[in-house]
Amino acid sequence: MHSLKLWLDRSPAAQAVMILALGTGLTALFRQGSHPLVWVVQGAFYTAVSVGFLAVQRRRAGRVTGKDPRGVADLTRRIRHREVPSDPGEREAMRRLVDDQLGKLERAGRWLPYWLGIAGLVVVGMLVLGAISGSPVFPAIFTVAVAAFCYAIFRMRRHTLALYRHMRSALEDPS
Structure with missing residues (x-):
């Protein structure tokens, strides 16, 4: 494997x-x-x-x-x-990669409330359509799926940010 x-x-x-x-x-x-x-x-x-x-x-x-x-x-x-290379050239390349990825994650975080707002509007719209049509089962399943997806995104984002921040501090430490 x-x-x-x-x-x-x-x-x-x-x-x-x-x-x-x-x-x-x-x-x-x-x-x-x-x-x-x-x-x-x-x-x-x-x-x-x-x-x-x-x-x-x-x-x-x-x-x-x-x-x-x-x-x-x-x-x-x-x-x-979480392996920190001992070679200075490798450390510098890894530091640049970590800084780039961390910067992308932090910039993308500014748009997260807007994406969550759009997802919330879609969920509310589906729930309203389900209530109007008399079939709330699919909208309820859709709501749970969207909530689970948003939760998974939050967990992955938090884990990845913690990983990159740890690597940034480990790469800055000269020891």
Whole structure:
């Protein structure tokens, strides 16, 4: 399992295969009456968009750190495991990556109340439509799903901010 996770972490081709399989499977699940070729085409479209997005992120992280994509993947793995490199060059590259990611998270946090407000409006609208139509089951399930999703986003954000702040302080400490 460890080697599979490492392979998926380092290999864009492995990520593309995984996204294609998941995209095709989910399309087949939600469009059961369609031709299987439609499933594959939509899965390929999802894969192309996802891989393009990931490539832009990797290129940006590579410019920030001065490393190739494999080096950036290694740095992010080391950040997740809270490993501080002893090599000064690696420390500097990791510090730049941590500062960049932490800055992005903090800038995105300014928009969080607005996104939560929009999600709240959608939930209230669904509940009102459910009450008017006389079928409140789906809106209630939708409300619980949106609340669970928002809670998960808050937990991930808090954990990631704590991780990057810890790494920033560990990288600034000369010992």
